[in-house]
Amino acid sequence: MTQRRLGRRDAFRLAGLSAAGLALAACGVQGKGTAKPTSSAQAQSEVEKFWSGKTKNGHVDFANWPLYMDPKQPELKQFTQQTGITVNYKEVILEMPSWFAKIQPQLAAGQPIDYDLMVVTNGLHFEQLVQLGYLAPLDHSKLPNFAANVAEQYKNESFDPGNVYSIPWASGMTGIAYNPKYIDTPPTSIAELWNPKYKGKVGMMSDSQEIANFGMFAIGADPDKSTEADWEKAGAKLQEQRDGGIVRKYYDQAYMDPLAKGDIWLAMAWSGDVFQKNVSDGTDLKFVVPQEGGTIWTDNMTIPKTAANPVDAIMLMDFFYDVNVAAHLAEYINYVTPVPAAKDVIAADAAKASGDDKKLLEEVASSPLVFPSAEDSARLRSYVKFKTPQEQKKFESIFQAITTS
Numbered sequence: 112m113t114q115r116r117l118g119r120r121d122a123f124r125l126a127g128l129s130a131a132g133l134a135l136a137a138c139g140v141q142g143k144g145t146a147k148p149t150s151s152a153q154a155q156s157e158v159e160k161f162w163s164g165k166t167k168n169g170h171v172d173f174a175n176w177p178l179y180m181d182p183k184q185p186e187l188k189q190f191t192q193q194t195g196i197t198v199n200y201k202e203v204i205l206e207m208p209s210w211f212a213k214i215q216p217q218l219a220a221g222q223p224i225d226y227d228l229m230v231v232t233n234g235l236h237f238e239q240l241v242q243l244g245y246l247a248p249l250d251h252s253k254l255p256n257f258a259a260n261v262a263e264q265y266k267n268e269s270f271d272p273g274n275v276y277s278i279p280w281a282s283g284m285t286g287i288a289y290n291p292k293y294i295d296t297p298p299t300s301i302a303e304l305w306n307p308k309y310k311g312k313v314g315m316m317s318d319s320q321e322i323a324n325f326g327m328f329a330i331g332a333d334p335d336k337s338t339e340a341d342w343e344k345a346g347a348k349l350q351e352q353r354d355g356g357i358v359r360k361y362y363d364q365a366y367m368d369p370l371a372k373g374d375i376w377l378a379m380a381w382s383g384d385v386f387q388k389n390v391s392d393g394t395d396l397k398f399v400v401p402q403e404g405g406t407i408w409t410d411n412m413t414i415p416k417t418a419a420n421p422v423d424a425i426m427l428m429d430f431f432y433d434v435n436v437a438a439h440l441a442e443y444i445n446y447v448t449p450v451p452a453a454k455d456v457i458a459a460d461a462a463k464a465s466g467d468d469k470k471l472l473e474e475v476a477s478s479p480l481v482f483p484s485a486e487d488s489a490r491l492r493s494y495v496k497f498k499t500p501q502e503q504k505k506f507e508s509i510f511q512a513i514t515t516s
Contacts, residue, residue, distance in 0.1 A: 158250050162250045165421055168420045169423065170198075170199070171427050172198075172225060173227070175203075175280075178444070180444070189436070193430075204230060208236065211239065217417070219243070221417060223419055224417065227415070227420040228413070228428065230280050233409050237270055237413075245416055248275055254278065255429065256429045260432050262449055262451050268409065276413055277412060280411060281446040283407070284406065284407055284480070285406035286380065286401060287301070288377065290376055294376050301402075301403045302329065305348075306357070307355065310357050311359050312359060312377070315360075322361070323509075324492065349510070361514040382398055385398040386480045400491065404492050434450055437449070441481060442460065
C-alpha cells in the first residue's frame with residue numbers, strides 16, 4: 112500500500128488542454144447528437160424515456176483510468192457476489208482528448224462503444240458529451256446510496272448541477288505545496304507565488320487550465336463565472352510573475368522531486384501528489400488551499416446513451432456509494448472521496464491494521480488531502496467552461512503563450 116504509484120492524475124497531466132482540438136473538431140459535426148434538456152420537466156421526461164423498459168442483464172463493461180482501483184479488484188468481486196452481475200473492467204482511458212475522439216464516431220452514429228460505464232473528467236470533453244446528447248440521464252430512484260451518502264458539495268457542481276448525467280468517482284485539488292525546510296510561514300495567500308523573496312524558487316504548472324485558474328484567483332476572479340476580460344487580466348498577472356524571474360520552471364508532472372530537493376520552495380501542486388510523495392519517500396511536504404481559492408477537479412461515472420447494460424451500470428455506480436466500499440476504494444487510491452462517512456471506516460481499519468499499513472491508513476483517515484475541511488472545500492472552484500471552440504482558442508492563446516514563449 113505504501114509503494115509510490117503513478118495513477119490516473121499522471122495520465123491526465125500528460126494530456127493537458129493542447130489536444131482538445133480533437134474534441135473540438137468532433138463537436139463541429141452537425142445533426143449527430145440530441146440537445147440536452149432545457150427544463151426540469153423536459154429532463155424528467157428524458158429520464159423516463161431512456162429508462163422505460165430497461166432491465167438488469169447481469170453484466171457491465173466498465174472503462175476507467177489506470178490505477179484507479181486495487182488491481183485485485185476486491186470491490187468488483189464483492190459487487191458480483193452481491194448482485195450476480197459480472198464486470199469487465201478495463202483501464203483504457205489515458206487522457207480525455209483521445210478517449211473522446213475514439214468514442215465520438217460511434218456515439219454520433221447511435222452505436223455502442225462497448226462500455227456501459229465510463230469515468231469522465233469535468234471540463235471541455237464532459238461538456239461536449241452533454242451538449243451532444245451522448246450521456247444517459249440518470250434515474251436517481253436507482254441511486255439510494257448516492258442520495259444517502261454523497262457530500263453536499265457534489266450535488267450541485269457547476270459542470271453538472273443536480274447530477275443529471277454524472278456522479279463522482281473521486282476528486283483532487285490543485286493548491287500550493289511547499290517545503291517547510293525553506294519556508295517557515297505557511298503560504299496561505301496565492302500572492303506568495305508572486306513574492307519577490309522567492310525569486311527563482313517558484314514552480315508553476317504548464318497546463319493551461321490549471322495556470323489560468325491561479326491567475327484568476329490572483330486577480331479575484333471566479334473561473335466558473337469568468338469572462339474574456341478576466342482571462343486577459345489573469346494572463347497579464349501571470350506574465351508579470353514570469354517577467355519578474357519568480358518562476359523557476361513551468362512543470363507538467365515533474366515538480367515533486369525539485370520541491371523535495373529544494374530546487375523550488377513552493378509550487379502549484381495536486382493534492383494526491385503531495386500525499387503519495389510523503390508516504391512513499393518519507394518527505395514532509397505541506398499542501399494548502401490558498402485563501403483566494405484553489406481548483407477541484409472531479410472524475411465522474413457516466414453512462415453512454417448507447418450502453419447495452421445501463422441498469423447494471425447504474426447499480427454498480429450506486430454500489431460505490433456504500434460507505435464501506437467507498438472507504439476501501441479511498442484507502443487504495445488516496446484521492447478525495449465523495450463519501451465523507453468513509454473516514455470513520457478507514458479509521459476503524461487503521462485501528463485493526465499493523466506496521467506500514469496501519470501508518471498509511473491513519474494518514475489517509477486524518478489527511479485533509481483525502482477529506483478536505485469545510486473551509487477548504489468552500490474555496491475550491493472548477494475550471495473555465497467554454498461555450499464555443501472560438502472561446503477555447505482565445506483562452507489557449509492567452510495562457511499557452513505564458514508557459515511556452
